[in-house]
Amino acid sequence: MKQDKAVEVLNSLITINNNRVEGYETASKETTDADLKSLFFHLAQSSLKCKRELIYEIRKMGGEPHEGTGSISNTFSKVWTDIKGAFTKNDRLSLLESCAYDENVAVDAYYDTLNNNLEFLGAEQQALLNKQYLSISAGLSKIQTLLDSLVEVHG
Numbered sequence: 001m002k003q004d005k006a007v008e009v010l011n012s013l014i015t016i017n018n019n020r021v022e023g024y025e026t027a028s029k030e031t032t033d034a035d036l037k038s039l040f041f042h043l044a045q046s047s048l049k050c051k052r053e054l055i056y057e058i059r060k061m062g063g064e065p066h067e068g069t070g071s072i073s074n075t076f077s078k079v080w081t082d083i084k085g086a087f088t089k090n091d092r093l094s095l096l097e098s099c100a101y102d103e104n105v106a107v108d109a110y111y112d113t114l115n116n117n118l119e120f121l122g123a124e125q126q127a128l129l130n131k132q133y134l135s136i137s138a139g140l141s142k143i144q145t146l147l148d149s150l151v152e153v154h155g
Contacts, residue, residue, distance in 0.1 A: 003061055
């Protein structure tokens with residue numbers, strides 16, 4: 001039972017990372033700003049790395065990873081609606097706000113997992129999730145820094 005719950009928890013994080021990959025690949029294609037293209041490419045690559053690590057961990061436990069594309073939840077659905085609106089306006093500020101919101105959702109999911117599911121996760125899995133949490137948080141910080149600089153300029 002404990003192992004089944006661990007697989008379920010890790011699969012939910014695969015879905016989060018699938019959504020992140022899809023979102024950043026789309027964002028990278030839609031923006032013309034070279035700095036954002038680069039940032040989104042790196043964030044998508046980071047998400048893919050997280051996904052691969054989670055898949056490996058699930059397989060080590062003998063579980064079945066859900067490797068397919070993300071299933072966009074209600075929260076993510078709102079995010080991608082906002083991002084589509086940002087693309088059509090070609091608005092850097094709106095795009096960064098939507099990406100920051102999306103990364104906050106991912107950070108919150110990892111935080112929740114690390115604070116509410118430790119009894120199901122071994123020390124190795126906890127260390128992996130902590131590492132991924134820090135990586136996603138760093139990505140959020142990069143987005144937030146760009147966002148803050150735009151807010152200062154636009155007052």
